[in-house]
Amino acid sequence: MMRLSHLMLPDIEQAFAGDPESVRELFEDLHAEDVADIIERAPPHLAPELLAALSAERAADVLECIEPYRQVDLVQRMGVTRAVVIIEEMASDERADFVAELPHTFAESLLAAMDPEDRADVRSLVQWEDGTVGAVMTTDTLTVSVEMTVREVIERVRTVGEEAETVYYVYVVAGDDKLVGVVSLRDLILCKDDQAVAAIMVEDVKSIGPNEDQEEAATLIQHYDLIALPVVDAAYRLLGLVTIDDLVDVIAEEATEDMHRMAAVQPLDDSYFGTGFWTFVAKRAPWLVVLFIGGQFTANAMTWFDDVIKETAVLVLFLPLVISSGGNSGSQSAAIIIRALAVGEVDLSHAGKVFLREIGVGFVLGVLLALIGVIRALLGSGDGSLALTLGVTLTAVVTLGAVLGAMLPILLERLGLDPAVSSTPFIASLVDLLGIVTYFSLARALLM
Amino acid sequence: MMRLSHLMLPDIEQAFAGDPESVRELFEDLHAEDVADIIERAPPHLAPELLAALSAERAADVLECIEPYRQVDLVQRMGVTRAVVIIEEMASDERADFVAELPHTFAESLLAAMDPEDRADVRSLVQWEDGTVGAVMTTDTLTVSVEMTVREVIERVRTVGEEAETVYYVYVVAGDDKLVGVVSLRDLILCKDDQAVAAIMVEDVKSIGPNEDQEEAATLIQHYDLIALPVVDAAYRLLGLVTIDDLVDVIAEEATEDMHRMAAVQPLDDSYFGTGFWTFVAKRAPWLVVLFIGGQFTANAMTWFDDVIKETAVLVLFLPLVISSGGNSGSQSAAIIIRALAVGEVDLSHAGKVFLREIGVGFVLGVLLALIGVIRALLGSGDGSLALTLGVTLTAVVTLGAVLGAMLPILLERLGLDPAVSSTPFIASLVDLLGIVTYFSLARALLM
Numbered sequence: 001m002m003r004l005s006h007l008m009l010p011d012i013e014q015a016f017a018g019d020p021e022s023v024r025e026l027f028e029d030l031h032a033e034d035v036a037d038i039i040e041r042a043p044p045h046l047a048p049e050l051l052a053a054l055s056a057e058r059a060a061d062v063l064e065c066i067e068p069y070r071q072v073d074l075v076q077r078m079g080v081t082r083a084v085v086i087i088e089e090m091a092s093d094e095r096a097d098f099v100a101e102l103p104h105t106f107a108e109s110l111l112a113a114m115d116p117e118d119r120a121d122v123r124s125l126v127q128w129e130d131g132t133v134g135a136v137m138t139t140d141t142l143t144v145s146v147e148m149t150v151r152e153v154i155e156r157v158r159t160v161g162e163e164a165e166t167v168y169y170v171y172v173v174a175g176d177d178k179l180v181g182v183v184s185l186r187d188l189i190l191c192k193d194d195q196a197v198a199a200i201m202v203e204d205v206k207s208i209g210p211n212e213d214q215e216e217a218a219t220l221i222q223h224y225d226l227i228a229l230p231v232v233d234a235a236y237r238l239l240g241l242v243t244i245d246d247l248v249d250v251i252a253e254e255a256t257e258d259m260h261r262m263a264a265v266q267p268l269d270d271s272y273f274g275t276g277f278w279t280f281v282a283k284r285a286p287w288l289v290v291l292f293i294g295g296q297f298t299a300n301a302m303t304w305f306d307d308v309i310k311e312t313a314v315l316v317l318f319l320p321l322v323i324s325s326g327g328n329s330g331s332q333s334a335a336i337i338i339r340a341l342a343v344g345e346v347d348l349s350h351a352g353k354v355f356l357r358e359i360g361v362g363f364v365l366g367v368l369l370a371l372i373g374v375i376r377a378l379l380g381s382g383d384g385s386l387a388l389t390l391g392v393t394l395t396a397v398v399t400l401g402a403v404l405g406a407m408l409p410i411l412l413e414r415l416g417l418d419p420a421v422s423s424t425p426f427i428a429s430l431v432d433l434l435g436i437v438t439y440f441s442l443a444r445a446l447l448m
Numbered sequence: 449m450m451r452l453s454h455l456m457l458p459d460i461e462q463a464f465a466g467d468p469e470s471v472r473e474l475f476e477d478l479h480a481e482d483v484a485d486i487i488e489r490a491p492p493h494l495a496p497e498l499l500a501a502l503s504a505e506r507a508a509d510v511l512e513c514i515e516p517y518r519q520v521d522l523v524q525r526m527g528v529t530r531a532v533v534i535i536e537e538m539a540s541d542e543r544a545d546f547v548a549e550l551p552h553t554f555a556e557s558l559l560a561a562m563d564p565e566d567r568a569d570v571r572s573l574v575q576w577e578d579g580t581v582g583a584v585m586t587t588d589t590l591t592v593s594v595e596m597t598v599r600e601v602i603e604r605v606r607t608v609g610e611e612a613e614t615v616y617y618v619y620v621v622a623g624d625d626k627l628v629g630v631v632s633l634r635d636l637i638l639c640k641d642d643q644a645v646a647a648i649m650v651e652d653v654k655s656i657g658p659n660e661d662q663e664e665a666a667t668l669i670q671h672y673d674l675i676a677l678p679v680v681d682a683a684y685r686l687l688g689l690v691t692i693d694d695l696v697d698v699i700a701e702e703a704t705e706d707m708h709r710m711a712a713v714q715p716l717d718d719s720y721f722g723t724g725f726w727t728f729v730a731k732r733a734p735w736l737v738v739l740f741i742g743g744q745f746t747a748n749a750m751t752w753f754d755d756v757i758k759e760t761a762v763l764v765l766f767l768p769l770v771i772s773s774g775g776n777s778g779s780q781s782a783a784i785i786i787r788a789l790a791v792g793e794v795d796l797s798h799a800g801k802v803f804l805r806e807i808g809v810g811f812v813l814g815v816l817l818a819l820i821g822v823i824r825a826l827l828g829s830g831d832g833s834l835a836l837t838l839g840v841t842l843t844a845v846v847t848l849g850a851v852l853g854a855m856l857p858i859l860l861e862r863l864g865l866d867p868a869v870s871s872t873p874f875i876a877s878l879v880d881l882l883g884i885v886t887y888f889s890l891a892r893a894l895l896m
Contacts, residue, residue: 031652033672157637167634168616168675185633186615189605204479222700224481225693227616227675244692245673251696252670255703256787259710263783263872264776272788273798277805281812284780288846291776292817296824298768309764313757316764320746320771320880327775328712328739328873332732335711339704340720350721357725364729369740376744398736424711424872425776432768 009041016050024053032058036065039074048077051086060089068101069274076106084113091165093138093246096125133217134210136250137231137240140165143173144197146180151193157185166228166243172201177237179205179230207232210239215254218247219344258342261420262335264291291425298432305440312447314381315440318373318390323435325369326397327428333358333405334427338419341409351410355403362402366395385446393439401431457489464498472501480506484513487522496525499534508537516549517722524554532561539613541586541694544573581665582658584698585679585688588613591621592645594628599641605633614676614691620649625685627653627678655680658687663702666695667792706790709868710783712739739873746880753888760895762829763888766821766838771883773817774845775876781806781853782875786867789857799858803851810850814843833894841890845883852878 016023027035027050035054039047039062051059051074063071063086075083075098087095087110099107099122111119121139128134142164144153153170161167170188172181181201191200207230208217221229221244228243257267264287268275275283302309309316337354340346346354370391377387405427409419464471475483475498483502487495487510499507499522511519511534523531523546535543535558547555547570559567569587576582590612592601601618609615618636620629629649639648655678656665669677669692676691705715712735716723723731750757757764785802788794794802818839825835853875857867 029652031654031672154637161634161638167637185637186609189602189615189633189637190609204477206479222693222696224479227692244675244696245670248670248692248696248699251699252703252791255700255707256791259703259707259783259787262707262711263779265780265784268784271793272784273793273801277808280805280809284777284809285813285816288773288776288780288813288817289820292769292773292820295769295772298772299765302765302768306761310761313754316757316767317747317750319764319767320750320884321740321743323768324743324746324775324873324877324880325736325740327876328736329732331711331873332713332736335707336713336716336720339707343700343704345719345721353721357728360725361728361732365733365736368733369736372737372740425772425779428775429772432772436768 009038012038012050013042013046016046016053020053023050027054027062028058032061033065035062040066040070044073044077047074052078052082056085056089059086060091063098064090064094067271067274068097069270071098072101072103075102080106080109080113084110088115088118091138092121092125092140092240093136093165096122097135100126128210131214132210133208133212133214133231133242134239136214136217136246137210137242138165138246139240141171141230141238141241142167142169143171143238146172146174146198146201148197149193150188150191150195150197150200153183153197154188154193157188165241169228169230169241171205171230171238171241172197173238179207179232179236179238181205182230205230207236208242209233214242214247214250217242218250218254221247222251254342258338258420261418262338262423264288264423264425287423287425291429294426294429295432298429298436301433301436302440305436305444308440308444308448312386312443314383314386315389315443315447318377319436319439321373322390322393322397322439323432325394326401326431326435327424328401329362329365329398330401330405330427330431331424333362333402334409334424337406337409341413341419346410348410348414351407351414354406354410358402358406359399362399363395365402366398369398370394389439389442389446393435393442396438397431397435400434401427404430457486460486460498461490461494464494464501468501471498475502475510476506480509481513483510488514488518492521492525495522500526500530504533504537507534508539511546512538512542515719515722516545517718519546520549520551523550528554528557528561532558536563536566539586540569540573540588540688541584541613544570545583548574576658579662580658581656581660581662581679581690582687584662584665584694585658585690586613586694587688589619589678589686589689590615590617591619591686594620594622594646594649596645597641598636598639598643598645598648601631601645602636602641605636613689617676617678617689619653619678619686619689620645621686627655627680627684627686629653630678653678655684656690657681662690662695662698665690666698666702669695670699671792702790706786706868709866710786710871712736712871712873735871735873739877742874742877743880746877746884749881749884750888753884753892756888756892756896760834760891762831762834763837763891763895766825767884767887769821770838770841770845770887771880773842774849774879774883776849777810777813777846778849778853778875778879779872781810781850782857782872785854785857789861789867794858796858796862799855799862802854802858806850806854807847810847811843813850814846817846818842837887837890837894841883841887844886845879848882848886849875849879 012023039050042050140163144156157167168185170183171179174180181203182205183197183201187200206220206224210231217229228241230238231240233239260267266283268283373394374387374391377390408427413419460471487498490498588611592604605615616633618631619627622628629651630653631645631649635648654668654672658679665677676689678686679688681687708715714731716731821842822835822839825838856875861867
């Protein structure tokens with residue numbers, strides 16, 4: 001994607017120095033994301049000035065498009081007085097996320113300067129744990145009474161719609177604030193004005209609780225092709241809503257986390273360049289150390305076969321090849337099953353079916369590699385027993401890799417853990433160990 | 449997510465045998481996705497009957513929610529005459545996808561039975577290559593003339609909105625059909641009736657061409673928080689639009705493909721159970737064979753060090769540990785960078801910065817593992833030279849793994865290839881080879 005900011009930044013710097021009003025006008029015409037891009041790339045002294053030059057409402061839109069770690073820096077440079085005007089205009093979910101990112105003392109002075117209602121809203125939203133639906137929901141909902149007509153509902157949308165996160169779904173509540181239905185703006189527009197909203201609303205409202213995993217909300221929104229999903233408490237009272245654009249980010253983040261976990265990295269909380277050097281090391285070191293210590297078992301296992309190794313040094317030549325083949329087959333199965341679990345194609349009830357299929361696929365792949373390996377060994381050394389050892393080990397290791405790679409994620413899911421944590425390197429290490437034992441045991445039997 | 453179908457299917461089978469009308473009524477009240485779930489799980493003879501019992505419009509909604517490989521089966525069982533009524537009611541993008549999945553002869557008889565306008569629409573949509581924007585776009589757009597007032601636009605939405613994919617964005621075209629602006633239904637509702645639409649429309653319309661990669665459309669929609677994105681030709685005439693719910697699927701699919709490629713699996717075109725056994729083998733075998741043949745180099749490399757291996761058999765014990773540590777560090781970097789490239793956090797201009805950072809991170813991690821390794825070796829054998837060899841090799845291999853794992857994806861991106869294809873096993877194999885050479889060369893220098 002071409003970024004406007006590359007083209008425009010030098011001109012803007014110059015224009016802002018001479019005629020700030022012209023820049024303000026230009027920024028009003030551009031998409032908020034594009035303005036955010038320009039401000040993110042502006043020099044540190046200029047960025048807060050540019051943001052402060054905008055109307056509070058516009059500045060809030062732009063601020064929402066900026067990466068968290070830059071937001072914090074920018075707003076601290078602006079100071080509390082100028083910042084609070086902008087913060088009050090932000091969408092409730094974005095505002096709560098932003099305040100949660102701030103250093104404690106700055107956050108407190110910002111909260112103290114805020115309008116009491118907004119302050120209460122922030123405090124109620126920041127209570128939700130990261131990763132829950134509550135943490136991504138907005139409280140800017142649009143509700144109407146079940147007794148209204150279509151005309152009255154449209155009238156209400158016109159009056160208060162400006163404040164709402166979305167006006168595309170209007171939530172219908174009964175006297176006790178209980179959510180009883182939803183009506184889309186589309187249906188409102190397509191229906192007669194004097195109809196009762198109760199007659200056209202959908203009563204089978206898909207909803208979710210605030211403590212649920214946000215991945216669950218993403219699954220529901222995807223499954224039912226929704227634009228927004230209402231969040232309700234146990235008494236079915238509307239607390240807020242999550243919108244598809246927030247969940248698109250959740251879907252992308254969850255995929256990122258899964259990829260990182262699969263590769264034995266603890267998920268980063270920020271972007272690549274937003275993560276500091278030592279944080280980066282800390283996210284990678286723990287699993288690397290665990291795998292390294294676990295890998296000691298391979299060295300131990302090899303000492304058991306000291307005699308075989310000394311006797312037939314040629315065996316060792318093929319060792320890296322044998323164990324990496326098992327690891328490769330294991331990571332293939334792991335990636336396929338972890339992803340299939342994540343998108344809901346496979347669930348726990350399929351364990352048996354997956355097991356049988358992976359034995360089959362693994363065996364076919366193992367035989368294929370074994371054939372290549374045997375031919376290679378016969379052409380190389382002409383030693384039939386060596387070729388046999390290599391062929392049988394390859395078949396066993398590739399089959400085993402496929403089965404372990406597929407079943408470990410399913411086992412972890414059954415234990416209530418994240419299947420992606422059965423990271424590829426972990427499976428590879430396990431297969432390494434089993435490969436070494438198989439290979440040298442066979443060699444001892446056949447070659448000595 | 450609890451599936452309704454588990455609970456309801458037995459009751460429905462019974463009810464349908466006695467009183468089909470009651471089932472039809474129930475199905476009208478449920479969400480289309482839930483009806484699709486029930487039909488997908490119904491016995492093969494019952495499923496087409498259930499679908500045919502619905503109104504054509506409802507059946508079309510339900511059919512759109514069913515997985516492609518099951519759709520085809522279901523519709524073939526229904527026969528052309530009953531199917532065509534339903535197919536004509538489907539959204540244009542879903543319909544084209546569906547027809548593209550059908551066996552050629554069945555597709556042709558279906559097309560022949562269709563209304564000529566719908567047939568032309570299908571033929572124009574199936575021309576787009578898989579993976580392009582054209583292949584996911586719908587032609588059911590809602591356009592209005594730039595000369596209309598807000599009242600006229602709302603009137604038009606009411607008249608033709610039923611047919612459109614979305615009414616939340618209305619596209620404004622000039623006399624020559626050129627797209628000149630967009631106005632959201634939200635703004636239409638919030639504005640005065642007698643205003644000119646030209647006065648309230650946004651002129652900076654984000655759009656995309658039909659031949660672009662659908663991932664690009666997903667990036668734009670995500671970046672600008674849009675619900676739909678118009679597709680235009682070179683003359684800026686509106687061809688169709690892509691909606692966020694289609695792109696949510698694209699985002700999830702692209703993540704799946706990346707994970708599969710990273711694990712050396714060619715992306716599956718279907719779901720896990722939708723993919724046949726031999727297709728499955730075929731998706732996994734090629735890379736496995738390539739990696740196996742490439743792995744032969746490790747065996748060759750080891751023959752160069754025959755003397756070292758024979759002399760100091762203890763070295764071999766640590767070999768799997770050393771090379772797997774390099775591989776692990778490499779897959780960590782690869783996963784991080786492939787994902788950062790995919791979500792746009794890192795681009796080609798960052799190559800130098802990434803290189804320096806990965807050298808740093810890799811070195812720190814390498815030293816950490818080396819310390820553990822050295823202590824282990826000293827405690828085990830008390831051999832200082834062995835410990836030194838191990839320590840230096842570990843540091844080198846882990847650093848090398850980190851750098852290669854990060855830079856190969858960037859190199860592939862620069863060459864215009866998919867960075868995920870620098871799959872984790874490929875990087876691991878390369879690091880294996882380099883690890884073996886480093887380890888034994890050092891050993892030859894220090895131990896012999």
